[in-house]
Amino acid sequence: MDAQEVARRLRAVCDELAERFYERADVVRTLMVTLLAGQHSLVLGPPGTAKSELARELTGRIEGAAYWEILLSKFTAPTRMFGPIDVAALARGEYRQVFDGRATTAHIAFIDEIFKCSTAALNETLGYLNERIYHPENGGAPIHCPLIGAITASNELPSGEDSAAIYDRLLVRIEVGYLEDPSNFAALVRSAVHRPEGHTRTTVELAALQQAVTEAVPAVAVPDPVVDAVVTLRAALRRKELVASDRRWRQSVRLLQASAFLDGRTEAGEGDLPVLTHVLWDSPAQRPVVEREVLHLVNPDAKEALDLADTIEELETQLDAMAGQSREALSEWVITHAHGRLATAGKRLEQLRREAAAAGRSTATIDRVTGRQRAVRARVLTEALGVDASMVQAQQL
Structure with missing residues (x-):
């Protein structure tokens, strides 16, 4: 193989x-x-x-x-x-x-x-x-x-x-x-x-995986622009007082190679850098800072998606704060505040995804924020308006 x-x-x-x-x-x-x-x-x-x-x-x-x-x-x-x-x-x-x-x-x-x-x-x-x-x-x-x-x-x-x-x-x-x-x-x-219907079950032989780990992944090229991007990212994080060890940065290079290999490429690109958002933080509170710095460097549409994520999180916080209020009060909040902002965010995320896909950029962050938008929208529909969750799922399919 x-x-x-x-x-x-x-x-x-x-x-x-x-x-x-x-x-x-x-x-x-x-x-x-x-x-x-x-x-x-x-x-x-x-x-x-x-x-x-x-x-x-x-x-x-x-x-x-x-x-x-x-x-x-x-x-x-x-x-x-x-x-x-x-x-x-x-x-x-x-x-x-x-x-x-x-x-x-x-x-x-x-x-x-x-x-x-x-x-x-x-x-x-x-x-x-x-x-x-x-x-x-x-x-x-x-x-x-x-x-x-x-x-x-x-x-x-x-x-x-x-x-x-x-x-x-x-x-x-x-x-x-x-x-x-x-x-x-x-x-x-x-x-x-209900027992789920049989799913496709793709497998890979152990020897093939081991060969990928020891030979194919290390053979993935890491060009100078990617190295330069890593150096720039390190400097940006240091300005935020986020300092990772030299060993951690060196080991991270293999992750970039593995990401490229998984996508079927023989050369790492700047689009592989988002995997570092899972590497360069010590506490969960630092992860969003790392993610924004990475995406600011390599993926402007994903950075905008994170800005939209802030709006979505704000709406969810407001929904949590309204727990226990009457259905009428919740409905009014949906009409005057939540519905329009969620709809606008959803449309913009769709547009950002089309633009990113057309340009060959990663859509992973946009997809994740889209998932959050759908989740908050579903909460609004079920908790504030009383819509059945199954109907919400059918609308999203």
Whole structure:
């Protein structure tokens, strides 16, 4: 299977997972890019947002890949992660570990509550993530692990120095939340009652993915204009007092190459820079600043989309503040304030998307803001006007 076919199949996997997991298209693509770059990701969000299910489903599309997952706690022993003691061998006077089915044999790992890693397991976990090695309990030679990338998850940021060391090793950080669009939530509820019809299930062989990670992605060219854009972005973020380490910037280059590969290109372009919005922040409050600086540099129509997102967020805040008011008051607010502004934002977003697509620029940010516009519009229709969520979904299809 040639590189172009591998990229095509991986794009198909992204499309299929984005269709199955509502409001997760950007999450899916970012996780795929991170794997192609041979890096690790953190999915930051509350419980019940399909983090582990998405990791399992993504791994399930890689034929032959070994998957391992664990929920960490402050008491998780290293042997539970990397290999328990072989009791039968111990009875014979031999001290050895059983590695099958543990982190040491996994190609993709999902580590939930990563920042609850125990002190006892910290050094081995860092070695596993950094160097893909594990030092056996009996002091034998280090074991080289076949890990392509780890998907980690947490509902909170690290609070201590030990967990901060792990946080620094997770190059990509993705925020997720509960579903926002009432029509998507209605579809989720229906899926619990009615078994969904069979979906197309594209797969990629493990060997093909490994070859992409080790050969095809590193071969993607990074031209001087992209390097110059990265240098300009670093300077802009420094003016905002957002400083990332040299190591993080260097590792980010592989993400740009992976993004280009996934799109079927042999050369990275400025349109790949938006993936860095998941890399160059430490706290979620910093992410919008990073995103605006990136888009100001590479995508003016996406920057305008973010300005429209501010209007949309303002309307949603007003809707939240009106909770408990009468239907008449809500209806008046919709007529005098919300409807026109949401409609104008929706039309402008459609226009921006057409212009961006015609110019060959990424539409990912515009699509995300459009999703927010639809979600807020759906909330307005269902909560303020009493329209059935199923009818709202039908209008948006």
